[in-house]
Amino acid sequence: MPTTLERVPAHTSDEVNRKIEAGIADNVRTAAAQPELIPARLQELAKEWDIERAIEANASSLAFVGVALGFFVHPYWLALPALVTAFLFQHAVQGWCPPIPVLRRLGFRTAHEIEKERNALKAIRGDYDIVAQSPNKAAAALRAVEA
8 A cells, every 4th residue: 555645746747747757847946046035935935736636625525516406406416425435434544536637637736746846945045953953853853843
């Protein structure tokens, strides 16, 4: 079974994974060349929905619609929330469900991919420099990553 970090990329095409990684690298190169853009980019990253959140929103919306249609239209519609929750469980266990390929192609990234870019930008900005200079490196490191 793939780890939490590997499970979505493992079920994503190599082409899409390369595109996502290239996007991260481009954003970091731009920040290195223009550090004044880093605060705005960090704010964008704080608002970015990761793929897990997108799947949760998608699944809950479809399940709710299925329950409502099952109640107001016909009980056969209850098959929709049953199917959605089965796929949600499959995603929890394997890291794959039918919306994954579509969401990845739309640019949804894992939390790890978003955090990778965020940490690279913070390193460029110098947020981690204080760690090396601090006598209490553990406390300084925690403060740096929380900033």
